Amino acid sequence: MIIIATASQLANNLSILKKILLSGPDVLRFNFSYGNINEKIANIQTAQDTIIEIGGQTKILADLPSPKIRLGGFPLKDLYVEEGQTMILKSATYSDDPKNFLPVQFPEIGNLFYPEQTIVIDEGEISLKVNCILDKDTIEVLLFNTGYILPYKGLNWTEQIFDYNEHINKISTTVLPMLVHLDLNYLTCPFVNNADIAKKYRTAIEKQPWDNNQPKIVFKLETQESIQNAESIIPLSDVILFERGDLGIRAPFEKMGVYQKHIIRLCEKMNKPLFISSQILESTIHNFIPQRAEICDLTSMVIDGVKGIILCHETGINTSRPAYPISVAKRIIDEATAYKSKLSKEKI
Numbered sequence: 001m002i003i004i005a006t007a008s009q010l011a012n013n014l015s016i017l018k019k020i021l022l023s024g025p026d027v028l029r030f031n032f033s034y035g036n037i038n039e040k041i042a043n044i045q046t047a048q049d050t051i052i053e054i055g056g057q058t059k060i061l062a063d064l065p066s067p068k069i070r071l072g073g074f075p076l077k078d079l080y081v082e083e084g085q086t087m088i089l090k091s092a093t094y095s096d097d098p099k100n101f102l103p104v105q106f107p108e109i110g111n112l113f114y115p116e117q118t119i120v121i122d123e124g125e126i127s128l129k130v131n132c133i134l135d136k137d138t139i140e141v142l143l144f145n146t147g148y149i150l151p152y153k154g155l156n157w158t159e160q161i162f163d164y165n166e167h168i169n170k171i172s173t174t175v176l177p178m179l180v181h182l183d184l185n186y187l188t189c190p191f192v193n194n195a196d197i198a199k200k201y202r203t204a205i206e207k208q209p210w211d212n213n214q215p216k217i218v219f220k221l222e223t224q225e226s227i228q229n230a231e232s233i234i235p236l237s238d239v240i241l242f243e244r245g246d247l248g249i250r251a252p253f254e255k256m257g258v259y260q261k262h263i264i265r266l267c268e269k270m271n272k273p274l275f276i277s278s279q280i281l282e283s284t285i286h287n288f289i290p291q292r293a294e295i296c297d298l299t300s301m302v303i304d305g306v307k308g309i310i311l312c313h314e315t316g317i318n319t320s321r322p323a324y325p326i327s328v329a330k331r332i333i334d335e336a337t338a339y340k341s342k343l344s345k346e347k348i
Contacts, residue, residue, distance in 0.1 A: 001301070001333050002026035002308040004061055004275065005326055006316035007047065016322055017047060020315055021056055023323035024330070027186065029310060031063040033070065034152045037178050044182055059185035062215070064175060066190035067167040068154040068246075069112075071121070072103030077317075078148040081126065091137040101138070104155065110136040113157075118144075122153040123245040123278060150317065156249045164197050172204035180208050184215040188241055192219040195232040202236060218275065222246040227259050234270050245278035245312065264304045276301060277310030284325040285318045295332055302336035303343075 005025035007017060020028070028047055032040050044060055051058050072093040079098050081087070091110075092103035106112060110133045113119070117130045119141070127144040134140060179187075189201040198219055205217055219233055220226075222243035226233065234240055242263045248256055260276070267274040280298060283291040301309065314325035 001306065001337070003326055003329050003333070004029050004277075004308055004310040005322075006031065006310065006312050006314075007043075012043065013319075014046070014050070016319060017050055018054070019323045020326070021047075021050060021054060021058055023326040025058055025311075025315075025326055026308070027059045027061050029061045029063055029316075031316075032175065033063065033065045033068075033154075037175060041178060041182065044184075048183065060183065061186035061188065061218075062179060062182070062184050063188045064171055064190060066154070067162040067164065068156070068160075068190075069104065069106045070152050070154050071149070072105050073151045074098040074103065076151075078150050080148055081143050082146045083143055085143045086131060087128075087141055087143065088134070089139050089141055098149070102149070108136045110134065110139055113139055117157060120156045120249055121149060122156075124249055125149075154246075156246070162191070164191060164193070165200065168197070168200045168204055172207075176204060176208050180210050183212045186218050186239065187215040188218040188220055190220050191222060191226070192233055193223055193225040194229045195236060198233050198236040221263060222250070224251045227251070227262070230263060230266055234266055234272050237272060239273045239275060239307075240267050241275045241277060241310070243277050248278070261304075264306060268305055273307040274305075275308040275310055276306055278312055280309050280311055281314050281325045281328055284328050285314060290328055290332075298329065298332045299336040299339075302333055303340050 003025045004027040005020050006029045007020055030040055030044055030047075044062070048060065072095065074095045074097075076098065088101040089104050089109060090101040091107050092101070093105055095101055095103040113130045113133070115130050115132055118127060119130065120127050126147050126149055128141040129144065131140040131142050187205060189198075192198050192201065201219070202217055206214065208214075216238035218239040218241050219237040220241045220243045221230060221233070223246070227247075240263065242260060244256060244260070247259065251259065264274060281290050281294050283294060298309065309329065311325055311329065315322045318325065
């Protein structure tokens with residue numbers, strides 16, 4: 001099983017980047033949904049130079065931007081908020097003081113949301129309710145729980161509708177042409193809800209004049225629609241990514257385990273590699289021993305034949321010990337692989 005470590009938010013810190021690389025991930029992931037394209041390209045080039053410097057073999061995965069609506073930037077790396085607190089959200093790319101207002105990178109959010117609507121930030125860390133619409137660019141919200149809000153995280157709600165054709169066209173003309181000179185190994189495509197979207201992504205990628213080998217195309221399954229259409233999507237991919245973060249918000253949470261097993265079986269049947277991402281070993285950001293459910297989950301993935309895992313928050317926002325989750329993952333994977341090998345021998 002390969003380990004993919006997210007590095008995009010910490011790639012500017014060369015010391016942290018080296019710690020991640022020296023811990024031995026197979027692939028580094030750079031998420032183009034955050035920051036600007038030029039910064040991400042510079043980060044990838046720095047990582048590739050560093051890989052050569054340390055004599056490593058780590059590959060590169062570029063995660064194409066998703067159409068989701070995101071918060072903007074603010075000075076704090078994380079903003080502490082409390083249950084019952086009210087906040088102002090405003091259409092903007094940046095806020096000097098998030099306590100004054102949280103920026104949302106979308107015009108006229110007052111026309112996008114409505115009173116009593118529930119909005120979830122990122123993978124469900126913070127939930128809030130729209131109290132009132134103050135003007136076409138500004139809303140007031142009530143927080144349902146205590147926690148931390150990070151810059152540039154996505155906003156999710158049940159009625160979200162995106163124009164995926166427009167989004168793919170935009171990527172093919174603005175993002176992909178800037179990536180063709182990089183030596184990329186994987187390219188992930190978000191919100192691949194059906195075979196039509198999958199074909200359009202593949203066409204957009206294949207028509208680019210790549211300097212090196214074309215990267216492997218990874219289709220993300222992260223909505224209920226994508227799970228329902230998985231049998232027609234999987235054959236069009238090079239690799240499938242079961243993205244649990246967004247799916248866990250867009251689908252009933254009690255179905256997550258069943259969906260995961262379903263996609264594992266389909267990928268095995270169609271002989272397609274499967275990656276799984278989100279909340280693999282998140283407890284290791286703070287804990288020395290990971291949560292037992294995480295250990296058992298990762299062990300089951302290995303035995304079930306999953307080809308790779310993506311560590312997201314574990315390495316992407318973990319400034320204190322970003323290498324530790326990778327070392328923990330390796331220990332669990334090695335143990336599970338040895339057990340799987342033993343089972344295979346016993347069957348013979």
